[in-house]
Amino acid sequence: MFENLSDKLQGILGKLSNRGKLSEAEVDAALREVRLALLEADVNFKVVKDFISRVRERAIGAEVMKSLTPAQQVIKIVYEELIATLGEPSRLNLSGPSPHVIMLVGLQGSGKTTTAAKLALTLRKAGQRPLLVAADPYRPAAIVQLEVLGKQLDIPVHSEGTEVPPPKICSNALKRAREAAYSVVVLDTAGRLHINDEMMRELEQVKAQTHPQEVLLVVDAMTGQDAVRVADEFHKRVGLTGLILTKVDGDARGGAAISVRAVTGVPIKFLGVGEKTDALEVFYPDRMASRILGMGDVLTAIEKAQEVMDQEQALKMGQKLVKGEFDLEDFREQLRQIKKMGPISQLLDMIPGMSQLTKDMAPDVTDKQMKMIEAIINSMTPEERRNPRIINASRKRRIARGSGTTVTDVNDLLTQFRQMQHMMKQLGGGGRHGRGGLKGLMSMLGRLGG
Amino acid sequence: MSVFRRSKIRDSLTKTRHSFFGQIAGLLRGGEITEETWEELEALLVQADVGVNTTIALVDRLRTEVAKGRVRGAQALQDLLKQELLNLLGTPPPMIIDEPRLLTVVFIVGVNGSGKTTTIAKLAKYYKDRGRKVMLAAADTFRAAAIDQLKIWGERVGVPVIAHQPGADPGAVVYDSIRASQSRKADLLIVDTAGRLHTKYNLMEELRKVWGVANKRVHQAPHETFLVLDATTGQNALSQARYFKEAVHVTGVIVAKLDGTAKGGVVFAIAQELGLPVRFIGTGETLDDLAEFDAKAFVEGLFE
Ligand SMILES: Nc1nc2c(ncn2[C@@H]2O[C@H](COP(=O)(O)OP(=O)(O)OP(=O)(O)O)[C@@H](O)[C@H]2O)c(=O)[nH]1
Ligand SMILES: [Mg+2]
Numbered sequence: 114m115f116e117n118l119s120d121k122l123q124g125i126l127g128k129l130s131n132r133g134k135l136s137e138a139e140v141d142a143a144l145r146e147v148r149l150a151l152l153e154a155d156v157n158f159k160v161v162k163d164f165i166s167r168v169r170e171r172a173i174g175a176e177v178m179k180s181l182t183p184a185q186q187v188i189k190i191v192y193e194e195l196i197a198t199l200g201e202p203s204r205l206n207l208s209g210p211s212p213h214v215i216m217l218v219g220l221q222g223s224g225k226t227t228t229a230a231k232l233a234l235t236l237r238k239a240g241q242r243p244l245l246v247a248a249d250p251y252r253p254a255a256i257v258q259l260e261v262l263g264k265q266l267d268i269p270v271h272s273e274g275t276e277v278p279p280p281k282i283c284s285n286a287l288k289r290a291r292e293a294a295y296s297v298v299v300l301d302t303a304g305r306l307h308i309n310d311e312m313m314r315e316l317e318q319v320k321a322q323t324h325p326q327e328v329l330l331v332v333d334a335m336t337g338q339d340a341v342r343v344a345d346e347f348h349k350r351v352g353l354t355g356l357i358l359t360k361v362d363g364d365a366r367g368g369a370a371i372s373v374r375a376v377t378g379v380p381i382k383f384l385g386v387g388e389k390t391d392a393l394e395v396f397y398p399d400r401m402a403s404r405i406l407g408m409g410d411v412l413t414a415i416e417k418a419q420e421v422m423d424q425e426q427a428l429k430m431g432q433k434l435v436k437g438e439f440d441l442e443d444f445r446e447q448l449r450q451i452k453k454m455g456p457i458s459q460l461l462d463m464i465p466g467m468s469q470l471t472k473d474m475a476p477d478v479t480d481k482q483m484k485m486i487e488a489i490i491n492s493m494t495p496e497e498r499r500n501p502r503i504i505n506a507s508r509k510r511r512i513a514r515g516s517g518t519t520v521t522d523v524n525d526l527l528t529q530f531r532q533m534q535h536m537m538k539q540l541g542g543g544g545r546h547g548r549g550g551l552k553g554l555m556s557m558l559g560r561l562g563g
Numbered sequence: 564m565s566v567f568r569r570s571k572i573r574d575s576l577t578k579t580r581h582s583f584f585g586q587i588a589g590l591l592r593g594g595e596i597t598e599e600t601w602e603e604l605e606a607l608l609v610q611a612d613v614g615v616n617t618t619i620a621l622v623d624r625l626r627t628e629v630a631k632g633r634v635r636g637a638q639a640l641q642d643l644l645k646q647e648l649l650n651l652l653g654t655p656p657p658m659i660i661d662e663p664r665l666l667t668v669v670f671i672v673g674v675n676g677s678g679k680t681t682t683i684a685k686l687a688k689y690y691k692d693r694g695r696k697v698m699l700a701a702a703d704t705f706r707a708a709a710i711d712q713l714k715i716w717g718e719r720v721g722v723p724v725i726a727h728q729p730g731a732d733p734g735a736v737v738y739d740s741i742r743a744s745q746s747r748k749a750d751l752l753i754v755d756t757a758g759r760l761h762t763k764y765n766l767m768e769e770l771r772k773v774w775g776v777a778n779k780r781v782h783q784a785p786h787e788t789f790l791v792l793d794a795t796t797g798q799n800a801l802s803q804a805r806y807f808k809e810a811v812h813v814t815g816v817i818v819a820k821l822d823g824t825a826k827g828g829v830v831f832a833i834a835q836e837l838g839l840p841v842r843f844i845g846t847g848e849t850l851d852d853l854a855e856f857d858a859k860a861f862v863e864g865l866f867e
Contacts, residue, residue: 152615155797158606221820221848222676222793251848253715258708261729265707306823333676337612337797339825360675363760365799388675388706 133176135183140172143187154366154405157341160375168194192402198371199398203355203380204515205236206326207297212244212290214298214323217357218316218347219331221304224359226255228331228385229301230262231393235383236297239517243268244295246286248319249303250275259301266390269295279303280318287323300325307346316351329355329382332373340369341376348377359385362392366405439534441498445490488516489526501527594637596629604644612797613828617835621647645862651831652858655840659814660690660751660787666744668752668777668784671817672770672807673791675758678819680709682791682845683755684716685853690751691722698749700740701726702733702773703757713755720850723747733757733769734776741780754785761806774811788813789842794820794827804833819845822852 144165151161168191177186207213215232217225226249233243245263247270249255256272263270271286283300290298302319305312320328330344330353347353356377358370361384370381381396490498492515497504504512509523516523601622608618625643628634634643660669669686671679680703687697699717701724703709710726717724725740737754744752756773759766777784790813792800807813816834818827821844830841841856 149615152609153798155612155799158610220795220823222678224676252712254708254712257711258706261707306820308824333793333795335674335793335796335799335803337795337800337825337829338610339612339795339823342824343795360760362762363674363799364762364802365797369797 135172135175135177135186137173139183140169140187143184144169144172147187147191150407151368151371151405154368154407155335155337155340155372156368156405157338157372157375160341160372163375164194164198164371188406192406195371195402195405196398198374199396199401200374200380202396202398203382205382206354207241209326211296212287212298213296213327214287214300214325215327215329216300216302216320216323216325216351217329217331218302218351218353219304220306220333220343221252223304223331223333224385225249225304225331226258226262226301227388227390228357228359228383228393229259229299230266230268230390231385232383233263233268233297233299234266234390235393236299237266237268240514242294242296244286244290244293244298245270246283246298246300247272248279248282248286248300250277250279250282251303255301255303262390279315280322283319284322298323307343307350313346313350320351327354327382328352329357330373330377330379331357331359332369334358334361334367334369334384335363335365336369338372340372344373344376348379353377353379355379355382357381357383357385358396361394362386366407367401368405370401371405441490441493441501441530442495444530444533445487445498485516485518485522486526489513489518489523492516501530596637596640600637600640601626608828611826611828614798614801614832617651617832621651648831648862649858651835652862653834653838653840654858655815655842658787658842662786664750664786666741666750666752666781666784667786668741668754668781670754670756670774670777670785670788670811671791672756672788672811672813673758674760674793674803675706677758677791677793677796678817678845679703679758679791680712680716680755681848682789682817682819682843682853683713683753684720685845685850686753686843687717687720687722688850689853691720695751696747696749697722697751697753698740698744698747699724700736700752700754702736702740702754704729704731704733704736705757709755709757723749733773737773737776738780741777741784761803761810767806767810771810785812787815789815789817790839791817791819792827792830792833794818794844795823795825796827796829798829800829801832801836804837804839808837808839813839815840815842817841817843817845818856822846 147168148161148165151164152158156164171194172187172190175186175190177183178189181189205215217229217232219225229245233245236243245259245268247256247259249259256275260270260272271282271289273282273285277285279302286298286300289295300319300323302316303312305316307313328351330347332340332344336343344353344356356370356373356379358367358381361367374381381398381401384394384396386392386394489512492512493504497508497512504523504527506520509520512518513520513523604625605618605622608621609615613621621644624647625634625640628643629640634640660667671683671686673679683699687699691697697720699713699722701710701713703713704727707729710729714724714726723743725736725743727736727739733756740752740754743749754773754777756770757766759770761767774785774788788811790804790807792803796803804813804816816830816839818830818841821827827844833839834841841858844854844856846852846854
């Protein structure tokens with residue numbers, strides 16, 4: 114019904130080809146469709162209501178960008194607001210002394226046990242020593258299930274059979290982790306109903322005994338309207354720190370993600386995208402937003418809108434560049450732009466007189482290199498990105514660990530970036546190096562992370 | 564179940580189970596039908612996962628009736644709504660599983676974690692209590708410890724479970740369990756299948772093949788194929804039902820986990836659009852938490 118939300122909006126608003134500001138009537142007509150689309154995607158009724166009124170406020174009277182139809186303008190606002198609601202991707206918090214405790218909670222059948230194994234694998238890949246804990250003595254063979262997965266991955270599983278209460282199992286596991294120098298403990302708790310007081314109290318006890326850094330709610334992407342009540346109750350009882358959305362590899366629109374975010378405000382940390390233990394992905398709010406809205410054609414409309422934004426941004430960046438204020442934040446932004454719309458040459462096109470120079474340049478930056486560079490910059494704090502000078506040896510180690518790279522990789526990036534900054538300045542100043550400088554810059558980008 | 568299993572759950576759950584119904588009742592008791600009545604009605608239906616399309620269609624029909632003057636006042640509207648909801652569920656014929664037969668083969672299918680294995684245990688007990696000779700087939704050879712899980716349930720219920728090794732061909736499990744059922748004179752064989760997302764082509768093809776094994780061995784088998792839906796699932800359940808029905812001959816739906824606060828309202832659309840009747844509901848994690856689905860009682864319950 115809503116595969117073609119943007120077509121629909123185009124139909125409703127298309128006739129109104131007037132430019133200028135969005136009128137109340139236009140916005141309301143469009144938002145009626147958006148509301149239905151969100152409900153169909155299983156976003157909770159009340160959450161939709163709030164969301165629509167937020168969008169309405171922003172949209173009425175909003176300027177329609179030159180390159181857009183009113184329909185596209187509305188979608189753009191909806192899309193941006195959805196992304197904002199979904200929030201930034203967030204990493205696991207492994208601060209403080211180890212062993213760190215990660216506690217998984219959720220309804221029956223949401224996917225906790227599989228997710229526990231996936232998390233342990235991810236953690237080990239990041240250089241941690243994980244210990245899995247079988248804290249579900251209720252569901253028949255739940256313990257064996259985790260043990261089998263642990264054996265497959267060669268990750269140890271702490272279990273004490275079905276007669277020891279879970280809070281005790283978990284505190285014993287923590288003791289064992291301390292003694293045997295495990296760095297992360299992943300607690301696989303039993304699935305339970307949010308309204309089952311006795312079982313919820315058990316979770317509170319587990320939490321009190323183990324002081325987890327992370328309490329992650331595992332939510333099935335196919336969940337309907339009830340997601341808000343479930344999330345709310347779990348959040349109240351055990352104080353969630355994050356969400357993991359599972360079974361995202363199906364065709365569920367995943368509106369529950371919006372609902373749960375709206376209720377708890379905690380970040381979505383991972384997506385489960387398959388039954389195999391390596392099927393765990395980081396979460397991208399933009400992808401999830403277009404999925405909830407009904408995918409493809411919506412994206413096309415937005416991308417068109419985005420292009421305009423990009424040009425405006427690029428212009429701004431061009432000015433920064435000329436002034437030599439280009440920092441790692443800008444650099445990362447630039448990388449993202451490159452991914453979206455091709456080579457950095459487009460940015461350079463914005464600088465007067467540069468288009469001729471950039472014509473014969475094809476930077477040889479592969480996707481993989483790009484990802485690595487971005488991962489390194491992502492692992493930096495905003496402060497470090499703005500002022501790379503403060504990145505000392507211990508910061509480098511942290512960045513390397515966070516991005517799954519080596520200190521040498523981080524060093525390479527910083528050196529190259531410094532040279533690049535220097536060169537940019539010269540370019541901006543009508544630099545003597547001219548063409549050679551630019552070429553150097555391009556090949557430098559190619560070498561980064563290579 | 565372990566020693567520290569819940570006991571008080573039951574009461575706390577019955578309270579919430581009918582809250583949705585209670586709300587509508589409150590809404591309609593008011594007497595006069597105003598624009599607000601319609602809006603609230605829509606809100607309640609949507610929040611019960613009935614779905615936008617079904618809700619709009621339902622409300623539109625009611626509106627027409629009211630406009631035509633055929634319905635006056637909240638009481639009459641309530642009766643009509645009841646009837647409309649009932650109509651959506653239809654009047655399915657008696658279950659095939661209940662017909663006398665030498666050997667009845669039942670397949671249980673559904674997405675990951677919907678409640679298949681637990682439901683099988685409950686069904687085994689239900690039919691054993693009614694004098695049937697039940698056997699179970701552990702044809703989920705994929706998920707870790709799925710076989711152990713079914714074996715434990717089989718022991719608790721006191722019915723034999725036919726199983727192979729993890730990773731074995733599920734078709735071979737079905738084949739063997741049919742032979743075992745025949746030689747041991749069991750008259751009801753319930754097959755546990757691996758959970759799978761309905762959009763995975765290969766896995767659905769595999770299901771079709773395993774289903775076909777039973778089809779070849781026993782006349783008209785599998786006689787009954789139940790799709791187990793999680794009551795917490797939203798509109799995606801409709802897609803699940805569509806795909807599973809396309810892959811194998813699904814004959815009915817079982818809604819598990821109705822002991823939570825989710826209402827499972829999506830079954831109205833499933834019944835109406837796909838003609839799939841709801842046959843049982845699951846209301847907990849113990850063997851006795853299974854009830855036959857009674858459409859009248861269910862809809863009647865909406866207004867209690
Ligand atoms: N509260 C409640 N929990 C249920 C119900 N039915 C099943 N469960 C629980 O849901 C979880 C998953 O149930 P399973 O029977 O293992 O589900 P499944 O569909 O066989 O799962 P896979 O084989 O992994 O796809 C278990 O923790 C069950 O105890 C029910 O009616 N109510
Ligand atoms: Mg199972």
